[in-house]
Amino acid sequence: MSDYEIIIGLEIHVQLNTQSKMFSGDSNADALEPNVQVSPISLGHPGTLPMINKKAVEYAVLAGLALNSEIAKFTKFDRKHYFYPDLPKGYQTSQFDQPICVGGYLDVYDANKEIFRVNLERIHMEEDSAKNVHMSDATLVDFNRAGSPLVEIVTKPDIHDPKTARLFLQELQTLVRYIGISDADMEKGHMRADANISLRPVGDDALYPKIEVKNLNSFKAVEKALLYEINRQTKLWDKQEAPEVTETRGWDEAEQKTVRQRVKEEAADYRYFPEPDLPPLTLTDEYIDDLRRRMPELPQQRRERFRVEYFLSMYDASVLVNSSDVSNYYEHVISELQGWLYSLDSTEGSNEEIWDINGKKLCRLACNWITSEIFGLLSKSKQPFSALKVTAENLAELMTMVYENKINSSAAQTILKHMFEHGSDPSQVMEEQDLEQMQDEDALGKLCDEAIAMNPAVIEEIKSGKDRKLMFLVGQVMKATNGKANPQMVTDLLRDKIDLK
Numbered sequence: 001m002s003d004y005e006i007i008i009g010l011e012i013h014v015q016l017n018t019q020s021k022m023f024s025g026d027s028n029a030d031a032l033e034p035n036v037q038v039s040p041i042s043l044g045h046p047g048t049l050p051m052i053n054k055k056a057v058e059y060a061v062l063a064g065l066a067l068n069s070e071i072a073k074f075t076k077f078d079r080k081h082y083f084y085p086d087l088p089k090g091y092q093t094s095q096f097d098q099p100i101c102v103g104g105y106l107d108v109y110d111a112n113k114e115i116f117r118v119n120l121e122r123i124h125m126e127e128d129s130a131k132n133v134h135m136s137d138a139t140l141v142d143f144n145r146a147g148s149p150l151v152e153i154v155t156k157p158d159i160h161d162p163k164t165a166r167l168f169l170q171e172l173q174t175l176v177r178y179i180g181i182s183d184a185d186m187e188k189g190h191m192r193a194d195a196n197i198s199l200r201p202v203g204d205d206a207l208y209p210k211i212e213v214k215n216l217n218s219f220k221a222v223e224k225a226l227l228y229e230i231n232r233q234t235k236l237w238d239k240q241e242a243p244e245v246t247e248t249r250g251w252d253e254a255e256q257k258t259v260r261q262r263v264k265e266e267a268a269d270y271r272y273f274p275e276p277d278l279p280p281l282t283l284t285d286e287y288i289d290d291l292r293r294r295m296p297e298l299p300q301q302r303r304e305r306f307r308v309e310y311f312l313s314m315y316d317a318s319v320l321v322n323s324s325d326v327s328n329y330y331e332h333v334i335s336e337l338q339g340w341l342y343s344l345d346s347t348e349g350s351n352e353e354i355w356d357i358n359g360k361k362l363c364r365l366a367c368n369w370i371t372s373e374i375f376g377l378l379s380k381s382k383q384p385f386s387a388l389k390v391t392a393e394n395l396a397e398l399m400t401m402v403y404e405n406k407i408n409s410s411a412a413q414t415i416l417k418h419m420f421e422h423g424s425d426p427s428q429v430m431e432e433q434d435l436e437q438m439q440d441e442d443a444l445g446k447l448c449d450e451a452i453a454m455n456p457a458v459i460e461e462i463k464s465g466k467d468r469k470l471m472f473l474v475g476q477v478m479k480a481t482n483g484k485a486n487p488q489m490v491t492d493l494l495r496d497k498i499d500l501k
């Protein structure tokens with residue numbers, strides 16, 4: 001038994017969210033019924049003429065620019081021939097030897113913050129096929145998807161473990177969502193990954209026939225299918241029965257294994273030839289530069305900026321930046337907090353000095369409120385972030401109430417829950433529910449004395465060194481104030497009083 005190097009390459013189909021299809025005016029939206037978004041063009045009737053969707057080309061170029069590819073000045077479409085019931089034309093209009101984008105790369109962050117670069121082979125445009133729907137007694141074809149615009153992103157075989165493959169796909173999903181070209185929902189098939197994997201003995205430079213695993217419709221499935229293949233192929237190599245031909249296998253989610261589908265065609269089998277019904281495209285420098293200028297801030301840039309500007313760890317920055325909605329919300333909360341901080345009548349100095357003192361703490365707190373509290377409430381109620389009723393203004397206000405000791409953290413939780421359910425204003429909830437923090441030292445002192453008097457056994461335990469029993473007494477005082485006491489003050493008072501005795 002020897003050691004093997006794992007070689008993984010990915011092919012990802014991303015469905016572009018244009019209004020119409022790649023070569024016809026049919027709607028490209030997610031349809032509610034089968035076969036309602038069709039026309040003679042998407043049904044592949046003879047004699048119909050396709051037209052190139054300008055927006056789809058623009059989106060493909062945007063993808064190329066965001067992925068550091070070289071944009072081709074001259075690009076054309078080709079027919080890729082094969083027979084399948086979901087392809088009535090007998091060919092798919094795709095791109096063969098002159099794709100719209102060549103090369104490029106995407107950097108992937110590992111959990112331990114290392115960057116791994118995955119190089120790209122190419123990005124090409126093509127149309128989607130229709131969809132076979134398998135029933136118990138028949139297979140039906142839904143043509144709504146036929147002709148939907150896709151970009152196919154092909155990586156070089158640069159990936160050497162399943163986890164990096166998953167991280168790459170997650171990063172790619174975030175990226176295409178940021179540039180707005182796709183919803184990239186894997187469950188809905190907006191983003192579909194095929195993984196090519198082969199093994200070779202360590203030290204060997206040759207590439208051996210690869211296995212292409214299809215039907216991977218979740219990040220988890222990609223990782224599990226690759227792990228399964230590594231295991232299966234390792235055993236074959238150990239028995240000296242390594243795969244001799246390229247083969248397509250499917251991931252069987254129910255059985256948790258890959259199953260053989262067919263021996264893969266070579267490019268020659270598709271008999272590609274230039275699409276005679278579509279003109280080649282010439283892209284000018286002005287056109288490409290104009291798109292480059294319209295490129296929004298990309299996830300990687302935003303993560304870096306969040307790290308520096310908001311004093312966040314790479315991990316925290318990633319959690320926020322993985323969704324542009326969440327990171328926009330975060331920035332809105334921060335700017336509200338900044339406004340509040342600068343409006344305080346303070347003798348601490350200039351705005352910059354005030355930010356220097358408080359900014360770091362507030363930025364991290366805001367991140368915490370969003371990623372633990374709000375994410376927690378959302379996942380408990382199974383709601384997406386887009387349904388959040390807590391506005392950035394209100395979250396910032398709640399934070400300032402905690403920061404100014406107007407409420408304690410358990411009151412803050414109660415108020416946040418209310419805000420989450422009803423979209424309410426935090427100060428209003430505080431007043432209505434009488435949650436303002438109790439900080440009257442005399443009143444709290446009396447309650448502490450009572451707690452001490454009523455629990456002599458506990459006091460003995462504390463004095464004999466069981467320090468954590470103090471929390472019991474703090475709890476008694478909190479209870480007596482309906483949770484409104486400042487717990488730090490209570491703790492300090494109790495410590496004082498017990499030590500004095």
Ligand code: MN
Nearest residue numbers: 013094126152
């Ligand atoms: Mn394809």
